Amino acid sequence: MSWQEKITKYFTSKGSLYIVSDEQELLRDKTVQEMLQAQNTIVHFYDDPVVFRYAYETTFRYIEREERPTLLIVIQDHQFNHIPYDVYVDANRLTLSFETLFPNFDRSIAVQCPVEMFQDLFDAHTRCLTTLSINETADFILREVCMMDAASLVNDVSIVKAALLHFERFKVALPNVLIERLRQSLMKKRVLVSIPIFECLASEGELYSHLNEQWNSYLKGYLNYSNGQVAEKKDYYGNAYFDDPFIRRCMRDFILPIEVRSTVDYEKWMQPGIVMKEVESDSGCVDKEELFGQDYHSFGRFDWVNFAIELGVLQSRLLKKELLDDDFKSQIKIANEAFEHWMLSDYQQLRTLPVLPKPKMVHQIPHYLAKRAGTKLALIVLDGMSFTQWNMIKETLLKQSWSFEEDAVFAWVPSLTSVSRQAIFSGLEPRHFAETIDTTRKEKSLWSTFWENEGLSSRNVAYEKSLGLKAYDKEALAYRHSPSVIVYGAVIDVIDQFMHGAIQGNQTVFSELHTWLNTNYLHKMMSDLVDEGFEVYLTSDHGNVECCGIGRIHEGVTVESKGERVRVYSSLNIRNQTASEHEKTIPWDSDSLPSDYHVLLAKNNFAFVPKNDKIVTHGGIHLEEIIVPFVKVNR
Numbered sequence: 350m351s352w353q354e355k356i357t358k359y360f361t362s363k364g365s366l367y368i369v370s371d372e373q374e375l376l377r378d379k380t381v382q383e384m385l386q387a388q389n390t391i392v393h394f395y396d397d398p399v400v401f402r403y404a405y406e407t408t409f410r411y412i413e414r415e416e417r418p419t420l421l422i423v424i425q426d427h428q429f430n431h432i433p434y435d436v437y438v439d440a441n442r443l444t445l446s447f448e449t450l451f452p453n454f455d456r457s458i459a460v461q462c463p464v465e466m467f468q469d470l471f472d473a474h475t476r477c478l479t480t481l482s483i484n485e486t487a488d489f490i491l492r493e494v495c496m497m498d499a500a501s502l503v504n505d506v507s508i509v510k511a512a513l514l515h516f517e518r519f520k521v522a523l524p525n526v527l528i529e530r531l532r533q534s535l536m537k538k539r540v541l542v543s544i545p546i547f548e549c550l551a552s553e554g555e556l557y558s559h560l561n562e563q564w565n566s567y568l569k570g571y572l573n574y575s576n577g578q579v580a581e582k583k584d585y586y587g588n589a590y591f592d593d594p595f596i597r598r599c600m601r602d603f604i605l606p607i608e609v610r611s612t613v614d615y616e617k618w619m620q621p622g623i624v625m626k627e628v629e630s631d632s633g634c635v636d637k638e639e640l641f642g643q644d645y646h647s648f649g650r651f652d653w654v655n656f657a658i659e660l661g662v663l664q665s666r667l668l669k670k671e672l673l674d675d676d677f678k679s680q681i682k683i684a685n686e687a688f689e690h691w692m693l694s695d696y697q698q699l700r701t702l703p704v705l706p707k708p709k710m711v712h713q714i715p716h717y718l719a720k721r722a723g724t725k726l727a728l729i730v731l732d733g734m735s736f737t738q739w740n741m742i743k744e745t746l747l748k749q750s751w752s753f754e755e756d757a758v759f760a761w762v763p764s765l766t767s768v769s770r771q772a773i774f775s776g777l778e779p780r781h782f783a784e785t786i787d788t789t790r791k792e793k794s795l796w797s798t799f800w801e802n803e804g805l806s807s808r809n810v811a812y813e814k815s816l817g818l819k820a821y822d823k824e825a826l827a828y829r830h831s832p833s834v835i836v837y838g839a840v841i842d843v844i845d846q847f848m849h850g851a852i853q854g855n856q857t858v859f860s861e862l863h864t865w866l867n868t869n870y871l872h873k874m875m876s877d878l879v880d881e882g883f884e885v886y887l888t889s890d891h892g893n894v895e896c897c898g899i900g901r902i903h904e905g906v907t908v909e910s911k912g913e914r915v916r917v918y919s920s921l922n923i924r925n926q927t928a929s930e931h932e933k934t935i936p937w938d939s940d941s942l943p944s945d946y947h948v949l950l951a952k953n954n955f956a957f958v959p960k961n962d963k964i965v966t967h968g969g970i971h972l973e974e975i976i977v978p979f980v981k982v983n984r
Contacts, residue, residue, distance in 0.1 A: 352450050352471035357384045359443060360421060364414035368437065370427045370444040377701040378464065390419040395431065405436065453477045455486040461524040462490070463703065469494045469519075487530035495523060499534040505546045506589050506596075512549040512556050513599050520651045522706035523550040551706070554754025554981065560603045563590045564622055568607055571619075637663060641680040645687030650695070650709075653688060654757045657976035660684075661736025665744075668737070668859040678895070678954075681973075685953050688972040689935065692762075696970075699759055700778065700941060708979065710759045712772035714888060715796075718836075719803045727828070727837040727883040729874070730773060732766060733845035733967065735892030737855070738862055739978040745866045746982070751875070754981040760891040762937055763915040763948050764967050764974040766845070770890035774812070774838055775799060783943035789814070796838050808833045814840035821870045823877050837883065841871070844893075851965040854895040858965055879984055889977035891967045898962035899933050899955045913956045914968030918947040935970070 356375055360367055375381065376392055385392055391408070395401055401422070409420050422440070424431060429442060447459040450467070451474050462470060473493040481489055491497045497511050515523055528550050535542060548555040567590065590596050601621040609615070609623045640659050648656070660681070667673040702709045708717045718726050734742075736757075743753065761769040761779055767789055768779050775782055775795035785791040793812040800810045811827040811834045823829065828837040843865050844858070851857035878885050902916055918924035924947040928936040933955050937948040950969045951957055958964055967974045 350471075351380075352467050353378060353380045353384055355450065355471070356381050356445065357388065357390075359445075359449075360385065360390055360419055361388070362419065362441070363389070364417045364419060366409070366420050366422070366436070366440040368422045368424065368429060368432055368440045368442050370429065370442075371423050371425065372444065372446040373460070374425075374701060375445050375450075376421065376423050377698075379695070379698045385421070388419070390421060392421045392423060394423045398431075398433070402433070450474070453480050454490075455481060455483045458483060458486040458490065458526055461526050463519070463521045463524070463706070465519045465521045466494060484530065487527055488534070491527055491531055495527065497523075497531060499531060499538065499540075502531070502535060502542075503540060504589075505542050506593060508542060508546050509549055509556070509560065509590065510593065510595055513596065513603070515550065516553050516556065517599075522552055524706075525551060552754060554756065557603050558752055558754065558983075560590070560596075561605055564600075564604050565607065567591050568609070568622070571615075572609075637677065637680070641684065645684055646690075648687065648691060650699070653691060653972060654976055656684065657736050657972050658755075658757060660973070661738075661740050664737045664855075665740035665859075668855060669741075671856065673855060682953055685972055688975075689952065689970055692970045692975070693935075696759070696762065697939060697941075707756050708758050710772075711761060711769055711888065711890060711977070712776055712778060714758065714773055714886075714979065715776040715799050718886065719800075721884065725835045725881070725883045727839070727878045727885045728773075729871075729885065729887050730770060730838070730840045731844055731887060731889050732770065732840055732842050733848055733891060733893050734889035734977065735894075735973045736976070736978060737892075737973070738844055738858070739889075739980070741859065741862055742866065742871065746872065749869075749872050750984060751872075752983045754983070756979045757976050758888065758979045760889075760975050760977055761941075762939065762970055762975070763917075763950065764891035764969060765915065766890055770840070771795065773888070773890055778941040779946075780941050780943050783946070786943060786946065792840075800836050805836065806833075810834065810836045810838075812838040815842055816874075817841040817843040817865070817870055818846065821868070821873045823873070826874075826877075828878075828881070828883075837878070839874075848893045848965040848967070854963050854965055858893070875982055876984070885982045887978065887980045887982060892971075892974045892977050893965050893967045894954050894969070894971040894973045895963065895965050896951070896954045896956035896958075898958035898960050898964070899931075899951065900957070900960050902927060902931060902934075902949075902957050913958055913964060913966040914951050914974075916949045916957065918949065919945050921947045924949050937970070 369376065371377075376385075382392060393401060393404060405420075409417055422432060422436070427444065429437065432440070447454070447456050450471060451459045453474060454470075454477070459470070470490065473490070476493065477489060491499070495511075495515055497515070502508055502511060512523075528547050531550075532544075532547050546559070549559050550556075597618050600618075604622040606622055606624040609625065615623060640656070640663060643656070664673065664677075667677065699709050704713045704716045705720070708714050714728065718728065731738075731742075746753075761772050767785075767787055771782055771785065771789055771792055772779060774792040776799045777795075779786055782791070782795065792814065796812045797807050797810045801807060808831060811830070813827040816826075816839055826839070828834045844862060847858045847861040847865075851861075875885050896914065902912070916927070918927070924936060928934050928949055933952045935950040935952055937950050939948075942948065952969075954971060956962075956964055956966060
C-alpha cells in the first residue's frame, strides 16, 4: 500500500460529506487527488464562503446520496467553525496529519521530512512496532529510510558517499534535524570528521562545491606525479575520494570539467572531469547525443530541471563556437513538445510544494530568503536570463574566483515580466496582484510590504531596477543610501534588452552579453555587496527562446513585447474561439491567475509576429522560458 492509498481509504463512504482539517496539505498531492477522483470524490479547498456555498448547493445538497459524489471540504488548522453550521452538523469530521500516516514516529521529526521521502517513510513505518521517542525516530529514519547507519560512517568520504546516495534517491536535502542527530551520534562515537562535511547532506550545491574542490586538489596532485614532481602515487592518491568506485561513477553529474593539457596520460575513469586544451570536441556531439537521446515521456520535475541545466551548458558552448545548427534546434523542439505536455498536466502542482529545502517557483524565493534570519540578503534578478545565459555568466565569474550553489526554479505562466518578476518581489501568486498584473510599477512597494510582514521596517529594505545599462557606480545603488538596509532587491535589465533587439537570434544575445560581461559590472556589484556583509543570490523571472513567426493575432489584450508569445483575454469564450481557429496555440487556464485573465500561448517556439520572422522573446511555456536559475554566490 502507498501512503496515498491510506489517505483515500478514509473517504470510502459513497455520497458522504466530510470536513477535513488537512494540517500538512496531504490532499494537495496530485496522486491523492487522482485516486480520489477515480472513486468519485470531489475535493473542495475551503477559501471563499460564497464560492463554496454555490458549489455545495449545485453539486451536492439536492442530489440523492446514491447518485452524488463524495464531497471533501478541506480546511486548515482545525478551523471547523468557519464552515456554515447547516453543513457542519451533517458532515463527518476528520483530521489528517503526520500522526495519520506515521503514528509511531515522533511528530516533530516526521513533520520536517519532505514529501519526496513519504513513501519510503511509510514503508519503513510498517516495520516499526512501537512508539518511538524523538531520538529513536531520528535514528530509525536515518537507518531504515536514509540508509545512514552511524556505525558505517567513519570519515568524510563515507559521509560524502551517503550524501550522493541520498540525493540520488530522493533529489532533496536531508532534513536538518536528521543531520544534527547524525552529527551528535558521530561525535559520541569520537569519529573524526570535519564539521563542514555535514553541509553536503544539507545542500546539493554544497556537495557539488565540495567534490569539485576535492577534484581540483586531486588533479593537481595527479599532474605533479605525471610531471615527476612527486615520486609515488600515494602522494596524490592521499585524497581518498576518487579511489572510491561509487564516487567515480557520480563524477559526470557532480564534477565541473577542468581544462587540462592533452600531453598527460589520463586514466579512462577521469574523462568526465577533464576537458582537453588542445584536443576539443568540434561540436560537443557526444553530449548532444546523450542529452537528446532520453525518454522525455518518463520525465518528472527533477528530470526537466536537469535537462534545462544541461541544455544551457551545451547551448552556450555551441554559441561560443558559432556551431548552433538547425539540427540542434530541431532536437530542442522535440524535447519541448514533451515538456509542454508535462506543463499542462503537472505544472499546477508545483505551487503546492514546500519552500524548503529550496524554492520550486519564483514567488517562493523571498519566503526562502526570509528563513535566513539574522543575515543581510541581496537578491539580484537578471531579467530574462535563461540557463544558456547563466552558463556564459558563470564561466566569466569562475575566472574571478566566485563559486556557486546552483538550483533552478519555475517561472509563472505566462512568463512575462509583469507576471513572473512581480511574483518574485511580492512573494505572491499572480491572482493576489490582479490590479497590477500588467505592470511592474508596484514592485518596490510589494517588496517592502513582504519584508514588513516578516518583521522588518521599511528603512531596512531597498529595491531598484533598470540596472546594468550604465557604467557601474557603487554609491548610486539604493542599498548605499542607508546603513539600515539589510535586504536589497535589484533588477539588472540588460539580458531582456539584448533579447528584444536580437536581429540574429540567440547569436546576437550571446555577443551582446559577452560584451557586457567584459565591463565586470556584475562582478563589481557582487564584490561590493559581499564586502558589505550581504549574502548574495542571483535569479531570473523568466528565460527566453528563439522563435519563428506564425502571423499576428489581433484579438486580445497586448500585455508585453507586443504580444509576441502570449495573448490575454477578458472573455473566456473569445479566448477559446481564437484558440480553435489557430492550431499553433495553447489555451492556458490556472486558478492562480486573476479570474478575468484568460491566456492564449504560442506553441513550442512559435510567436505571434509576421510569418517566418526570427525573434528572441518570452511569455510562453517553452522549457527555456520556464526553468530558470536560482543561485547563491560565494567568494
